[in-house]
Amino acid sequence: MSLFSDQHDQHDQHDQHDQHDQPLSSFPAAWALDFTVFEDDLPAGQRWSTYLDVERLCRGPAPVPDWVVTTRGAVDTELGVLKTGKEADVFLLRRAEPGTDGVVMAAKRYRDEQHRSFHRSAAYTEGRRVRRSRDQRALAKGTAHGRAVASGQWAIAEWNALTRLWEMGLPVPYPVQIDGTELLMELVTGPDGLPAPRLAAVRPDADLLASYFEQVREALSVLARAGLAHGDLSPYNVLAAGERLVVIDLPQVVDLVANPAGPDLLLRDCTNLCTWFRRRGLEADEHELFGEVISQAW
Template sequence: MKAPPRLQALVDEGLIDAVLRQLMSGKEAEVYVVRRGEEVICAKVYKEATHRSFRQAVDYTENRKVKNSRQARAMAKGTKYGRESQEAAWQSAEVDALYRLAAAGVRVPRPHNFFEGVLLMDLVTTAEGDAAPRLNDVPFTPEDATRHHATLLREVLRMLCAGVVHGDLSEFNILLAEDGPVIIDLPQAVDAAGNNHARRMLLRDVDNLRDFFGRYNPALLPTQYGPEIWALYEKGLLRPDTVLSGLFEAPKTPVDLAGVVREIDDARAEDAARRLRMGQPPG
């Protein structure tokens, strides 16, 4: 196919040789299958972020570093330069997270290069060589659901031990490759130690996995892996090979009703933003 202008720049630079086909078009990016020499990989072409609310951006980008104070001021004021800087930081977050997690052995697409708003990375495939489907598009037996749930919990552990929380993990951004699940879409990844929302996001990620696979194996639904994982992390006891029980008893402390209400409101707002990104109607 004829290369779109953003990808033609990569062809001109010799970073890729040809654009084979478009794989996906979403609100945040378009993904293409491209050829580099004899290797077939994919190119994620980021769009300008026009569908994220300011509140969501603040939650996810809390404590992220910017190059200089001018950028910080412009981002705070919402100027054109500030919006461009914020979008560049959003894209860089995914690139940085991919390199960091790939080095930690997490099952993510291996990144190759990032040039002018285009991320080159591995194409995740099935045994037949086709592009891997999302979990949401695949039916599971109870046994397969249990196995893949356990695999993904292990990946969540590896991510957290590497200091990263996905922040939007669900059946819509996990692909089922020939050798198991692969986690994708990380522009909203947050620093576990530096973001005040990290705990809530980690719990939501783990709950999303439980709820999805629990459709196929209801025995997973009562598990409490999220609170167990975070409690071990806070105590400095979490390791990639930590054996989890799925059991957790919360400490008996006075209930902060105002805090609970804030958590509910935040969860609703984030769910609405996630549905918007996925092109789904509000819940």
């Protein structure tokens, strides 16, 4: 038997007792670890960040902007309601590491089947399919499960649209993450740092009005070149962030080819916007705009 084995047999219990009772000060300094103990429960209105808990495809596209907080130790704090709607409500949410200001984002939360009402949804979902046949049947029958699937469908539809359009360069909020029926996205602000108003609420001068119209024309054209239409575009879902317009509310984006109602929805988008611009004193013809935009889709 080796010398090591003899020593082990004679002193095993004594050595174990000494090691467990040894004060921390006697260990080498290199072994010391700094750590902070976090409470499991946070105060009401707060939660731990879920950014790293959702799947990679449920996080925003690269390159991730510098302002996005991605650390696991960050805390989300509810700041109140920004906007209410028939299908979803938008809340203000601050995500920050302890001791930092963090960033305020928009949290769009789709309502469950008991508290929402999607109008004209059939026109928007024509040509869409869900992966599982069980879900497709439930949607067709309008069962409780089908209504729950529909809620998730609209959330993921907006997430997919935001991600794709951001990568295409369309002026939309950066999509940070999706978790169930909650979308976290960039909070679009004006020069004053406050949430940007909707286009319907602003009164631009003639030069800015003309610039706004050109931005609208370009946004519609970018969508059409991708074979898409917003489907519900109006001055109420375009934000005026100073001199820049940002398009929001995208769950109903339609395929101009797969959806038979696509061209009609595009014409309605053009009509809604041109009507607003005419009322502000700018010459804008919806049929001319529609013809210009639709020609880029083919």
